[in-house]
Amino acid sequence: MTRVAYVSTYVPQKCGLATYTFHLRQAVNNAKGWKGKDPVVVLTENPADRSGDPVLWPLQRNQVEDYAKMARKINGSDIDVVSLQHEFGIFGGEAGAHILTFIQNLKKPLITTFHTVFKKPEPPYASIQREIAEKSAKIIVMNRKAIAYLQEAYGIPKEKICFIPHGTPEPSSEKRQHVREQLGWQNRKVLMTFGLLSRGKGIELILKALPEIARRIPNVLYVIAGQTHPEIRKREGESYRNELQEQIRTSGMQQHVAMIDKYMDEDELIKHISACDIYVTPYPGMQQITSGTLAYAVGLGRPVLSTPYAYAQDLLSDYPELLLPYENEQAWIDKTVSLLTNDPLLKSWNKRMERIGETMHWPVIGRQHASLFAEVRERESVIS
DSSP, X not given: OOOEEEEEOOTTSOSHHHHHHHHHHHHHHHHXXXXXXXXXXXXXXXXXXXXXXXXXXXXXXXXXXXXXXXXXXXXXXXXXXXXXXXXXXXXXSGGGTXXXXXXXXXXXXXXXXXXXXXXXOOTTHHHHHHHHHHHOSEEEESSHHHHHHHHHHXXXXXXXXXXXXXXXXXXXXXXXXXXXXHHTOTTOEEEEEESSBOTTSOHHHHHHHHHHHHHHSTTEEEXXXXXXXXXXXXXXXXXXXXXXXXXXXXXXXXGGEEEEOSOOOHHHHHHHHHHOSEEEXXXXXXXXXXXXHHHHHHHTTOOEEEOOOHHHHHHTTTOGGGBOOTTOHHHHXXXXXXXXXXXXXXXXXXXXXXXXXTTTBHHHHHHHHHHHHHHHHHHHHHHO
């Protein structure tokens, strides 16, 4: 049985990476058919917060010597492989450079999942990612475009890079119409966005287009679900949420927008996404290489509309008609109206998204990771 140590943030921390790691670990354990518990090296500001659970190994984010100490702990354990969930912002040091100390001291094989990959990486990110990539036995990406990015930027051999889709929950067995009634959406045409609220998500575009959409579809509702990002709240409080609310009031769209200011648990999130008619990610930035929110929507079989950022281009490569330019407000209006006023067309998109989503459900992703972890363990044992 392959023993895995995960390095990441972790629940109950409210961030996408923590949630992702929780579900990945659970899915891999299920794939292994194992009752044991693989540890998580969990980033923390205060190790006392995590000291009560022996499966969670706290790593002090800003103490560089703690990274070397943790590597030595893993070296002396029965861990077979280390799964590093890499985002620059979660580790200490400039651009998360402290993780290099961990890697330099680690003697167990490292498998790194890059949640961010730049097409043209710049300092200080480039040198850090290069070293991580070079010292990893395997690299996992969730976007096929990232394979070429890593090859071109760092000369990483293609056979070292593995594409595994972003994992998603499976659709609920609960009847969709019943959920819509619970939410009070039974007589509404619902657009939805979810995630930690921050600038750069393109929400303003949908709000700007909404008056014309509402004129043509009087029962339309745009649901914006999620708390303000904690880092945004630290810097500026709720000023961004207030700006959006003012935009809604000024345009007279109060009856057509619902802002849900809470962090939803998994079951609640599945219900809301499953009950919406169209999920939207109108991001203005084109470089985003992964999007857990778009992955969830497709995994749950919902029709989607998106700007053509890197992840959306890859995930929806067979359906370019679902990708709309950020600057073309009229295209968003026309496409949204055409879908929401044509139930057979909307259902056909539902089926197409379900076919993509079946390849992304956590049991499938868990088996792919478990197989890769075992492959690396076996290869490294032969080499050693």
